[in-house]
Amino acid sequence: xxxxxxxxxxxxxxxxxxxxxxxxxxxxxxxxxxxxxxxxxxxxxxxxxxxxxxxxxxxxxxxxxxxxxxxxxxxxxxxxxxxxxxxxxxxxxxxxxxxxxxxxxxxxxxxxxxxxxxxxxxxxxxxxxxxxxxxxxxxxxxxxxxxxxxxxxxxxxxxxxxxxxxxxxxxxxxxxxxxxxxxxxxxxxxxxxxxxxxxxxxxxxxxxxxxxxxxxxxxxxxxxxxxxxxxxxxxxxxxxxxxxxxxxxxxxxxxxxxxxxxxxxxxxxxxxxxxxxxxxxxxxxxxxxxxxxxxxxxxxxxxxxxxxxxxxxxxxxxxxxxxxxxxxxx
Amino acid sequence: xxxxxxxxxxxxxxxxxxxxxxxxxxxxxxxxxxxxxxxxxxxxxxxxxxxxxxxxxxxxxxxxxxxxxxxxxxxxxxxxxxxxxxxxxxxxxxxxxxxxxxxxxxxxxxxxxxxxxxxxxxxxxxxxxxxxxxxxxxxxxxxxxxxxxxxxxxxxxxxxxxxxxxxxxxxxxxxxxxxxxxxxxxxxxxxxxxxxxxxxxxxxxxxxxxxxxxxxxxxxxxxxxxxxxxxxxxxxxxxxxxxxxxxxxxxxxxxxxxxxxxxxxxxxxxxxxxxxxxxxxxxxxxxxxxxxxxxxxxxxxxxxxxxxxxxxxxxxxxxxxxxxxxxxxxxxxxxxxxxxxxxxxxxxxxxxxxxxxxxxxxxxxxxxxxxxxxxxxxxxxxxxxxxxxxxxxxxxxxxxxxxxxxxxxxxxxxxxxxxxxxxxxxxxxxxxxxxxxxxxxxxxxxxxxxxxxxxxxxxxxxxxxxxxxxxxxxxxxxxxxxxxxxxxxxxxxxxxxxxx
Numbered sequence: 001x002x003x004x005x006x007x008x009x010x011x012x013x014x015x016x017x018x019x020x021x022x023x024x025x026x027x028x029x030x031x032x033x034x035x036x037x038x039x040x041x042x043x044x045x046x047x048x049x050x051x052x053x054x055x056x057x058x059x060x061x062x063x064x065x066x067x068x069x070x071x072x073x074x075x076x077x078x079x080x081x082x083x084x085x086x087x088x089x090x091x092x093x094x095x096x097x098x099x100x101x102x103x104x105x106x107x108x109x110x111x112x113x114x115x116x117x118x119x120x121x122x123x124x125x126x127x128x129x130x131x132x133x134x135x136x137x138x139x140x141x142x143x144x145x146x147x148x149x150x151x152x153x154x155x156x157x158x159x160x161x162x163x164x165x166x167x168x169x170x171x172x173x174x175x176x177x178x179x180x181x182x183x184x185x186x187x188x189x190x191x192x193x194x195x196x197x198x199x200x201x202x203x204x205x206x207x208x209x210x211x212x213x214x215x216x217x218x219x220x221x222x223x224x225x226x227x228x229x230x231x232x233x234x235x236x237x238x239x240x241x242x243x244x245x246x247x248x249x250x251x252x253x254x255x256x257x258x259x260x261x262x263x264x265x266x267x268x269x270x271x272x273x274x275x276x277x278x279x280x281x282x283x284x285x286x287x288x289x290x291x292x293x294x295x296x297x298x299x300x301x302x303x304x305x306x307x308x309x310x311x312x313x314x315x316x317x318x319x320x321x322x323x324x325x326x327x328x329x330x
Numbered sequence: 331x332x333x334x335x336x337x338x339x340x341x342x343x344x345x346x347x348x349x350x351x352x353x354x355x356x357x358x359x360x361x362x363x364x365x366x367x368x369x370x371x372x373x374x375x376x377x378x379x380x381x382x383x384x385x386x387x388x389x390x391x392x393x394x395x396x397x398x399x400x401x402x403x404x405x406x407x408x409x410x411x412x413x414x415x416x417x418x419x420x421x422x423x424x425x426x427x428x429x430x431x432x433x434x435x436x437x438x439x440x441x442x443x444x445x446x447x448x449x450x451x452x453x454x455x456x457x458x459x460x461x462x463x464x465x466x467x468x469x470x471x472x473x474x475x476x477x478x479x480x481x482x483x484x485x486x487x488x489x490x491x492x493x494x495x496x497x498x499x500x501x502x503x504x505x506x507x508x509x510x511x512x513x514x515x516x517x518x519x520x521x522x523x524x525x526x527x528x529x530x531x532x533x534x535x536x537x538x539x540x541x542x543x544x545x546x547x548x549x550x551x552x553x554x555x556x557x558x559x560x561x562x563x564x565x566x567x568x569x570x571x572x573x574x575x576x577x578x579x580x581x582x583x584x585x586x587x588x589x590x591x592x593x594x595x596x597x598x599x600x601x602x603x604x605x606x607x608x609x610x611x612x613x614x615x616x617x618x619x620x621x622x623x624x625x626x627x628x629x630x631x632x633x634x635x636x637x638x639x640x641x642x643x644x645x646x647x648x649x650x651x652x653x654x655x656x657x658x659x660x661x662x663x664x665x666x667x668x669x670x671x672x673x674x675x676x677x678x679x680x681x682x683x684x685x686x687x688x689x690x691x692x693x694x695x696x697x698x699x700x701x702x703x704x705x706x707x708x709x710x711x712x713x714x715x716x717x718x719x720x721x722x723x724x725x726x727x728x729x730x731x732x733x734x735x736x737x738x739x740x741x742x743x744x745x746x747x748x749x750x751x752x753x754x755x756x757x758x759x760x761x762x763x764x765x766x767x768x769x770x771x772x773x774x775x776x777x778x779x780x781x782x783x784x785x786x787x788x789x790x791x792x793x794x795x796x797x798x799x800x801x802x803x804x805x806x807x808x809x810x811x812x813x814x815x816x817x818x819x820x821x822x823x824x825x826x827x828x829x830x
Contacts, residue, residue, distance in 0.1 A: 025782050025783075026782075027782075031797050033797070033799070051781075051782045051783035052782065052783055053782035053783065054793065055533070056533055056534075058533060058534045059532070059533030059534065062532075062533065062534070062535065062536055065536055066538065066688070066691055067691055067698075070691060070695040070698070072698070072782065073782075130423075158530060158533065158534060191520075192520060193520065194517070194520075194796050195796065195797060195798075197797045197798040197799070198796065198797070198798040200798065201422070201424060201798040204422070204423055204424050205421065205422025205423045205424050205425065205437050206422060206423055206434075206437075207422070207437060207439070318536050321534050321535055321536070324534075325534075325535065325540075328356075328357050330530055330531070330534050330535070
C-alpha cells in the first residue's frame with residue numbers, strides 16, 4: 001500500500017511540475033550522443049524542460065505527417081535536409097523569424113524560412129586500414145557496383161543521410177541511373193546496416209571492407225580509440241558520393257510554443273552550441289562565427305570535393321522511400 | 331479489438347489489385363520464407379537442448395539436478411535483444427573475446443545469428459513444459475513396453491515421446507509466438523522477418539497501408555498457429571484410465587555416460603547464460619561506467635519499475651475475474667473473453683503497437699503517447715501470462731468450501747473473497763510476477779507507444795546497441811538480466827509446487 005501511495009505521489013508531483021514549468025516536446029532524428037548533451041545544456045541554462053523523443057529521421061517525419069494537427073511535437077530536429085524539405089512542402093512547418101539566420105552563411109538560407117540549418121557534414125567512404133590498399137580505393141561511388149567490391153561494401157538504407165544522398169543522386173543523375181546503381185549494388189552483395197556507427201563497427205570487425213557514412217563518426221571514434229583500424233576518404237572531386245548536407249530544425253506548425261522554439265533554435269546557433277557541434281561531434285559549424293575543429297578536412301577541400309546540389313531541391317523523401325522499397329531495400 | 335479492426339481499414343485504403351500485388355510480391359514471400367526458416371531452426375535447436383536437459387533432471391541420477399533445473403530456466407531472464415547483443419559484442423576485431431583474450435571469433439549475423447540468439451533464450455519454455463510432463467508421466471506404461479520386449483531406445487521413441495506430445499506442442503507454440511513477435515534480436519542480427527519488416531515499413535513509408543497489411547498477414551499466421559495447435563492436441567487422451575496408482579520412474583543410472591551428460595549441460599547452459607554474462611561483465615570491465623552513467627542506469631531502472639509494477643498489479647488483479655469467467659461462467663461471453671485474452675497474447679507486439687498508434691491518433695488523440703495507453707497495450711499482451719497460474723489455482727480449489735460458505739449465509743462475492751481468494755493468492759502473485767518480468771523487458775510496444783521522454787531499460791539497451799555503443803549498453807542490459815533472474819526463482823518455486 002505504502003509503495004502504491006509513493007508511486008502515485010511521485011507521478012502526481014511529476015505531472016504538476018511539468019505542467020508548471022515551461023516545456024518543449026522535441027522529436028529528434030539524430031543519435032542521442034550527438035544531440036543529448038547540447039539539449040541538456042539548454043535546459044540547464046534556461047530552466048526550460050525539453051522532452052525528447054528519439055527515433056530515425058524518416059520515422060519521425062512520417063509520424064509528424066500522420067499526427068498532423070494533433071502532433072504533440074513542438075519541433076523536429078532532423079539528420080538531413082530532405083526530411084525537413086518534405087515536411088515543409090507538406091505545410092507542416094511554421095516559418096521562423098529572419099533574425100535567426102543572422103550568422104548563417106547565405107548559401108544555407110532556406111526558402112520561406114521554413115526550417116533552419118544547424119550543422120553541416122559530408123558523405124564519405126570509410127575503409128579498413130587492415131584489408132584495403134590505397135590503390136584499391138574507388139574514384140566514384142558508382143565504382144562500388146564493380147565486381148572488385150563484391151560483398152565488401154556496407155550501407156544503411158534506413159538512415160536519413162543515406163536517403164538524402166539517394167535523393168541527390170536522383171536529382172543529379174536521373175531516376176534511371178539511381179535505380180540502376182541501387183540494383184547493381186544489391187546484386188553486388190552490399191550489406192545493410194542500421195546506421196553509420198554500426199557500419200564503422202562492421203568495417204573494424206571484418207564483416208565488410210568499405211562503408212558509406214557521414215564524415216564525423218570516424219573522427220569521434222578515433223578520438224576515443226586512436227588505433228581504430230578504419231580510415232576515410234572522399235571520392236573524386238564533385239562525385240555525388242561526397243554530398244554535403246546539413247542537419248536542421250523546424251518548428252511544427254501545430255505547436256503552441258513557437259516562441260520557446262525560436263529560443264531553442266537561437267541557442268543551437270549560438271557560439272556555445274556551434275562549438276559543441278564541431279569540437280565534440282566533429283561536424284562543420286553552420287555559422288560564420290565559429291571555426292571548424294582541426295581534425296576536419298579544411299572547409300576549402302570539403303567544398304571542392306562536394307557535388308553541386310541545391311539542398312532545397314532534395315525534398316522528395318517520399319519518392320526516395322518508394323524507390324528504396326521498389327528495389328527491395330526497405 | 332477495435333485497433334486491430336482499424337488495421338484492416340487502413341490496409342483497405344488500397345484497392346484490391348494493389349493489395350493482392352503487395353501481398354504476393356516477392357519480398358513478402360521472402361519474408362515468409364525467412365520467418366519460417368527462423369522458426370524452424372529455433373524450434374529444432376530449442377528441442378535438441380531442452381528435451382535432453384529435461385530428461386537428465388527428471389529421470390537420471392545425475393548430481394546437482396536442482397541447480398541444473400534452476401540454471402536451465404534462468405535464460406528466460408535474458409531478453410532476445412540482450413542475447414543478440416551478447417553474441418555481437420563477443421566477436422569481431424573489436425569484440426570482448428579479441429580484447430580480453432586475443433581470440434578472433436566471427437560476429438554472427440543473419441539467419442544463424444538470429445536463430446542462435448532466439449534459441450538460447452527461448453528453450454526454457456520447452457524445457458519447463460517437457461519437465462512437467464516427464465514428472466507427471468506414469469511409468470508403468472514404459473515398464474509394460476519393456477516387458478513386451480521393446481529395447482530401451484525403442485521405448486523412448488514409441489512410448490515416451492508420444493506422451494510428451496502435448497508438452498512439446500505447448501512449448502513449441504510459445505516459442506513460435508516469440509519468434510514471430512521478436513523484433514530486437516532480428517533487428518540487431520540484420521535478419522528480415524515479418525516483425526522487423528513491419529517496423530521498417532512503419533518507420534519509412536508515408537503510406538501506412540503497407541505496414542498495416544504486413545501486420546495483418548502476421549496476425550493471420552499467428553492465429554493459424556494457435557488453431558493448428560488446438561487441432562493437433564485434438565481429442566487424444568493422455569490421462570490414466572482405470573484405477574491404481576501411477577508409478578514414479580526409478581532414476582536411470584548414468585554410469586560412465588555421466589561425463590557426457592555434464593559436457594552437454596555445460597555446453598548448452600554455458601552458451602545460454604555464460605556468453606551473455608561474459609559479454610556484459612567483459613564490457614563493464616573494459617569500459618567501467620562513470621558515476622553519471624550509473625545514476626542514469628539507476629534512474630532508468632526506477633522509471634521502468636515505476637511503470638512495470640502498477641501494470642503487473644493491474645494485470646494480476648484483472649486475471650482473477652477473467653479466469654473465473656472462463657472457468658465457471660455458463661454465459662458464453664465468459665469463455666469468449668478468455669479466448670480473446672489468449673488471442674491478445676498471440677498478437678505480435680509490433681503489430682499491436684502500430685494498430686494502437688494509428689487508432690489513437692485518429693480516434694483518441696487524448697490517449698496518444700500516454701501511460702494509460704501503454705499500460706493498456708501491456709495488458710492486452712500479457713494478461714494471458716497471469717491467467718495461467720490463476721486458472722490452475724482455481725481448478726485446485728474444492729468447490730464444496732465455497733458452497734459451504736454460501737450456505738452459512740455469505741453472499742456470492744463474499745464467499746469468493748473469503749474462501750477462494752486466500753487459497754489462490756500465491757497463484758495470483760506468480761501471475762503478477764510473470765507479467766512483471768514481461769513488462770520489465772518489453773521493447774517494441776514501449777518504443778512506439780510511450781510518452782516522449784520515457785524510455786525503459788529495454789529501449790535504452792536497444793538504442794545504444796543499435797548505435798554500436800556496446801560498452802554503454804552493458805550496465806542497462808545487466809540491470810534487466812539481474813532483475814529478471816530474481817523472478818525466475820519465484821517462478822520455479824511456483825512450478826515446483828504445482829508438480830508436487
